[in-house]
Amino acid sequence: xxxxxxxxxxxxxxxxxxxxxxxxxxxxxxxxxxxxxxxxxxxxxxxxxxxxxxxxxxxxxxxxxxxxxxxxxxxxxxxxxxxxxxxxxxxxxxxxxxxxxxxxxxxxxxxxxxxxxxxxxxxxxxxxxxxxxxxxxxxxxxxxxxxxxxxxxxxxxxxxxxxxxxxxxxxxxxxxxxxxxxxxxxxxxxxxxxxxxxxxxxxxxxxxxxxxxxxxxxxxxxxxxxxxxxxxxxxxxxxxxxxxxxxxxxxxxxxxxxxxxxxxxxxxxxxxxxxxxxxxxxxxxxxxxxxxxxxxxxxxxxxxxxxxxxxxxxxxxxxxxxxxxxxxxxxxxxxxxxxxxxxxxxxxxxxxxxxxxx
Ligand SMILES: *[C@@H]1O[C@H](CO)[C@@H](O)[C@H](O)[C@H]1NC(C)=O
Ligand SMILES: *[C@@H]1O[C@H](CO)[C@@H](O)[C@H](O)[C@H]1NC(C)=O
Numbered sequence: 001x002x003x004x005x006x007x008x009x010x011x012x013x014x015x016x017x018x019x020x021x022x023x024x025x026x027x028x029x030x031x032x033x034x035x036x037x038x039x040x041x042x043x044x045x046x047x048x049x050x051x052x053x054x055x056x057x058x059x060x061x062x063x064x065x066x067x068x069x070x071x072x073x074x075x076x077x078x079x080x081x082x083x084x085x086x087x088x089x090x091x092x093x094x095x096x097x098x099x100x101x102x103x104x105x106x107x108x109x110x111x112x113x114x115x116x117x118x119x120x121x122x123x124x125x126x127x128x129x130x131x132x133x134x135x136x137x138x139x140x141x142x143x144x145x146x147x148x149x150x151x152x153x154x155x156x157x158x159x160x161x162x163x164x165x166x167x168x169x170x171x172x173x174x175x176x177x178x179x180x181x182x183x184x185x186x187x188x189x190x191x192x193x194x195x196x197x198x199x200x201x202x203x204x205x206x207x208x209x210x211x212x213x214x215x216x217x218x219x220x221x222x223x224x225x226x227x228x229x230x231x232x233x234x235x236x237x238x239x240x241x242x243x244x245x246x247x248x249x250x251x252x253x254x255x256x257x258x259x260x261x262x263x264x265x266x267x268x269x270x271x272x273x274x275x276x277x278x279x280x281x282x283x284x285x286x287x288x289x290x291x292x293x294x295x296x297x298x299x300x301x302x303x304x305x306x307x308x309x310x311x312x313x314x315x316x317x318x319x320x321x322x323x324x325x326x327x328x329x330x331x332x333x334x335x336x337x338x339x340x341x342x343x344x345x346x347x348x349x350x351x352x353x354x355x356x357x358x
Contacts, residue, residue, distance in 0.1 A: 057140065058306070059306045059310075059313060063308075065309060066308045066313045069309035069313075073314060084209065087208050088207070091208055094205070095204075095206075096205070099201050099203075104201075105198045105201065107172045107173065107177060107199045108172045110172075110287065110291075111165060111168045111169055111172055113291060114291055115161070117291050117292050118295050121299055122256065122259065125299060125303075129305060138305045138307050139304060140306050141304070164263060164266050167263065168267075173195050175196070176190045176193075176200075177199040178200075179201065180202065180281045180282075181202040181203075182200045183203070186200035187200060199284075202283065206286060211283060211285060214280045214286040214290075215282075215289050215293060217280040218282060218286070218290050219290070219293060219294060219297070221275075221276035222273050222276040222294065223338055223340040223344075225272040225275065225276060226272045226338075227338040227339065227345075229268050230244075230337045230339065242262070244262065244265060246262055247261055247265065257302050258298050258299050273294060297340050301339065301340070319341055319343070335349070
């Protein structure tokens, strides 16, 4: 039943892209038409090197800081591998505590947790950056700024949160959570309930190395899935207008833009993340770790700072796109659809180029 509805939705999305692709004007026109829909305001664009096509950034002059951060990351990974036995013990203890904790066992835990982690990150990380003068030179363009949003001050904010959380909480209440390695009997107990109150958790804690694999794998999978979703949202005029344009409607670039999404896009984002986690049979503890990693990546992309120690600089060969590219995406509304990495964007551009030449 569930599979059927998913196939129908997929088919529907495919048919939309196909029809919008065949009606697509030539590439040059597409650029301008998407630009006009993506409310572009006058501001300084990130400087692009004509020869290499790469964005220039102040952080290019801080390769020492980048290199030092790389050493730190490699050392952290080495320490992690070396101390994995005591870490495993700690994880085992944590898990035996969590499965007895009422809040953690609640069916609504993940929705609440995601919200709290997001609020903590979006309020903390860019706020701190905004007040460190030394960091200001890494802004990708002059229109990057920090916008204070008093959280409880605005009724609008609370209402917005209500609209975004309601569908997720309703899903939590109606749909039984099915994690891997949970005894069948636990599901049997919940199957008859109209409203879910608790979620059935696996008895055993995860292996720490496997947990890392699940988190990294899920981030990579989300990136690929959301690339497709994001591309479709841009290429179909109506989908763009009703479901995605608000994400591009801002005067200045600031971290709150991360969350400026329509309810439909929010659901697509959550579902993409959820399916990525399912793909790797992720343990609920891996899901717990995935949330801050994933949200931090998303926020990082919208801060508008190109820091020497940002992930896209630490990982060599331009595997990750970086905030400068995402900024360009926000200004021009075309290109750079992949949320974290770069390889699918490159593949898409090569493919479009070949199609144009043929
Ligand atoms: C998310 O994944 C869990 C675990 O597999 C599943 O039970 C749940 O229904 C999913 N939620 C959504 C909104 O897809
Ligand atoms: C940010 O977005 C761009 C383009 O949308 C992407 O290429 C890049 O990898 C993203 N992620 C980070 C962490 O910078």
